[in-house]
Amino acid sequence: xxxxxxxxxxxxxxxxxxxxxxxxxxxxxxxxxxxxxxxxxxxxxxxxxxxxxxxxxxxxxxxxxxxxxxxxxxxxxxxxxxxxxxxxxxxxxxxxxxxxxxxxxxxxxxxxxxxxxxxxxxxxxxxxxxxxxxxxxxxxxxxxxxxxxxxxxxxxxxxxxxxxxxxxxxxxxxxxxxxxxxxxxxxxxxxxxxxxxxxxxxxxxxxxxxxxxxxxxxxxxxxxxxxxxxxxxxxxxxxxxxxxxxxxxxxxxxxxxxxxxxxxxxxxxxxxxxxxxxxxxxxxxxxxxxxxxxxxxxxxxxxxxxxxxxxxxxxxxxxxxxxxxxxxxxxxxxxxxxxxxxxxxxxxxxxxxxxxxxxxxxxxxxxxxxxxxxxxxxxxxxxxxxxxxxxxxxxxxxxxxxxxxxxxxxxxxxxxxxxxxxxxxxxxxxxxxxxxxxxxxxxxxxxxxxxxxxxxxxxxxxxxxxxxxxxxxxxxxxxxxxxxxxxxxxxxxxxxxxxxxxxxxxxxxxxxxxxxxxxxxxxxxxxxxxxxxxxxxxxxxxxxxxxxxxxxxxxxxxxxxxxxxxxxxxxxxxxxxxxxxx
RNA sequence: GCCAGCGUAGCUCAGUGGUAGAGCAGCGGUUUCGUAAACCGCGGGUCAAGGGUUCGAAUCCCCUCGCUGGCUCCA
Numbered sequence: 001x002x003x004x005x006x007x008x009x010x011x012x013x014x015x016x017x018x019x020x021x022x023x024x025x026x027x028x029x030x031x032x033x034x035x036x037x038x039x040x041x042x043x044x045x046x047x048x049x050x051x052x053x054x055x056x057x058x059x060x061x062x063x064x065x066x067x068x069x070x071x072x073x074x075x076x077x078x079x080x081x082x083x084x085x086x087x088x089x090x091x092x093x094x095x096x097x098x099x100x101x102x103x104x105x106x107x108x109x110x111x112x113x114x115x116x117x118x119x120x121x122x123x124x125x126x127x128x129x130x131x132x133x134x135x136x137x138x139x140x141x142x143x144x145x146x147x148x149x150x151x152x153x154x155x156x157x158x159x160x161x162x163x164x165x166x167x168x169x170x171x172x173x174x175x176x177x178x179x180x181x182x183x184x185x186x187x188x189x190x191x192x193x194x195x196x197x198x199x200x201x202x203x204x205x206x207x208x209x210x211x212x213x214x215x216x217x218x219x220x221x222x223x224x225x226x227x228x229x230x231x232x233x234x235x236x237x238x239x240x241x242x243x244x245x246x247x248x249x250x251x252x253x254x255x256x257x258x259x260x261x262x263x264x265x266x267x268x269x270x271x272x273x274x275x276x277x278x279x280x281x282x283x284x285x286x287x288x289x290x291x292x293x294x295x296x297x298x299x300x301x302x303x304x305x306x307x308x309x310x311x312x313x314x315x316x317x318x319x320x321x322x323x324x325x326x327x328x329x330x331x332x333x334x335x336x337x338x339x340x341x342x343x344x345x346x347x348x349x350x351x352x353x354x355x356x357x358x359x360x361x362x363x364x365x366x367x368x369x370x371x372x373x374x375x376x377x378x379x380x381x382x383x384x385x386x387x388x389x390x391x392x393x394x395x396x397x398x399x400x401x402x403x404x405x406x407x408x409x410x411x412x413x414x415x416x417x418x419x420x421x422x423x424x425x426x427x428x429x430x431x432x433x434x435x436x437x438x439x440x441x442x443x444x445x446x447x448x449x450x451x452x453x454x455x456x457x458x459x460x461x462x463x464x465x466x467x468x469x470x471x472x473x474x475x476x477x478x479x480x481x482x483x484x485x486x487x488x489x490x491x492x493x494x495x496x497x498x499x500x501x502x503x504x505x506x507x508x509x510x511x512x513x514x515x516x517x518x519x520x521x522x523x524x525x526x527x528x529x530x531x532x533x534x535x536x537x538x539x540x541x542x543x544x545x546x547x548x549x550x551x552x553x554x555x556x557x558x559x560x561x562x563x564x565x566x567x568x569x570x571x572x573x574x575x576x577x578x579x580x581x582x
Numbered sequence: 583g584c585c586a587g588c589g590u591a592g593c594u595c596a597g598u599g600g601u602a603g604a605g606c607a608g609c610g611g612u613u614u615c616g617u618a619a620a621c622c623g624c625g626g627g628u629c630a631a632g633g634g635u636u637c638g639a640a641u642c643c644c645c646u647c648g649c650u651g652g653c654u655c656c657a
Binding site: 052060061062063145146147148149150151154155156157160161162163165191195196202204207254255258259262277278309311312313314315316317321406407408425491493494495496497521522523524525526527528529530531532533539541543544545553555559561 | 585614618619650
């Protein structure tokens with residue numbers, strides 16, 4: 001027998017948990033049926049770190065119900081009932097699930113000839129492909145977590161079911177560890193940190209619209225400044241465009257037909273205007289403002305313009321889904337031949353920035369032609385192939401998402417998870433064949449003919465707001481020094497050290513370091529504690545010794561005490577940390 | 583938009599039909615201190631908004647707004 005490797009062990013554990021959780025969902029459905037015999041069962045799979053089951057019941061589940069269900073589940077688990085697999089034929093399946101319309105729907109969609117399997121434990125039976133653990137006794141420690149609504153088949157036009165989420169682990173310790181991780185993640189929640197660190201606020205007077213406080217604005221502007229630096233190297237030109245356009249523009253761009261319910265409209269002097277949800281039509285106008293030669297291409301217009309989108313109530317979320325934001329948006333106008341190189345250059349720039357921020361779990365998706373689309377198949381073939389080639393050329397693993405592309409072209413999206421593992425789209429690069437058509441964009445080719453350029457929409461960080469939200473959670477508020485809103489706090493021990501503290505402040509400010517002096521008549525311990533909570537990278541303590549010797553006692557937010565350092569050395573230390581962007 | 587939950591002081595929260603509370607923060611004072619919370623005192627509320635039930639509502643009901651967790655959506 002070969003020795004079992006860690007990898008095998010992980011795989012076994014994953015498979016055990018999957019079977020256990022799937023089994024737990026059956027046990028939960030059993031408990032729900034005991035309490036509500038008229039409940040209709042939908043589906044109950046295992047998930048990344050738990051399971052759920054969807055039910056249709058007229059009685060809305062309450063938190064108390066959850067406790068009762070959990071108690072019944074524990075009872076079933078304690079009884080150690082075996083899971084029994086059976087194969088049945090279609091007719092029998094119909095009979096068996098005659099009271100379960102959702103199950104009937106699933107049965108009818110199974111390809112003919114495929115075996116129909118059911119799993120039993122005790123008196124409960126469910127249509128199910130399996131696999132399960134051998135007996136309910138093997139389920140381990142489980143806990144129900146929340147109640148949510150979910151559409152049958154994920155279809156908004158069909159009934160809303162009640163979903164119960166839960167999780168199960170092989171041991172009580174593993175379960176508790178998981179719950180602790182969740183709590184830990186909640187401490188990193190950017191909404192909580194944003195308030196505590198005075199980065200931004202929200203006010204119901206402008207729902208889903210952040211107000212960036214001075215410290216938040218520092219980070220916001222530094223991100224933009226960073227992107228500007230990249231643009232300089234990668235050949236982008238920044239432009240500034242209007243905020244509000246007559247709806248004639250949105251009719252021409254197609255937004256009026258496809259996006260109007262997400263737009264803020266204003267009526268002035270009997271004319272209708274739309275606040276821009278995107279920059280692209282404005283850039284198309286600039287492109288079209290003069291004759292273009294193939295020699296001018298590619299043209300790369302970058303725009304940090306503020307966008308407004310009326311996101312449906314219920315979908316907004318802290319900084320990560322807002323109604324007003326700006327993106328590191330740019331549009332590249334190029335010849336079809338240049339598309340590959342442009343997309344590749346963009347991905348290179350994007351990966352450079354993601355490396356800087358040390359995102360460990362970037363997921364890449366290539367979205368292909370949707371059913372409703374513009375352009376002929378040959379064009380889509382070329383466009384999709386071109387994006388796929390680039391991904392292979394740069395060696396990025398990616399998921400294919402058929403049907404998920406924009407109506408105007410295929411796209412590559414970059415997703416990064418928040419503290420709780422929810423994925424958010426940050427970067428995107430989209431090919432667009434529709435807008436150049438609608439705006440009649442042209443360039444004169446080498447042979448003198450008029451040609452249609454391709455438009456590439458692309459954003460690297462995506463919405464700065466969303467990016468900041470992810471960044472806050474990623475670092476738990478302890479930003480790298482170059483981006484920390486306050487890089488150093490000078491902490492005088494007693495009032496008599498204030499004068500020297502001010503001198504230190506002056507020296508740091510001369511270097512452009514973002515420094516504050518905590519000059520309150522408070523104890524040093526309190527000042528250190530508060531600087532720690534604010535995650536300030538450098539705490540510079542000054543007392544009698546330091547004032548006398550022109551030194552600083554340097555403390556890091558890790559808790560490490562570097563002891564007294566000459567002023568010049570401390571300055572160099574901070575400067576290095578900033579310059580390295582680490 | 584849909585399902586469910588929540589909304590009490592700046593923040594975190596207690597208060598389930600009978601006079602609105604605590605801690606932190608804030609303000610005033612005392613303390614001048616060596617690496618994560620000194621001490622004493624004082625203010626602070628349209629209990630989200632509106633309507634209803636009741637002798638009486640933070641508490642029960644209706645409606646609106648906002649937030650949270652999901653679902654759908656993310657052009």
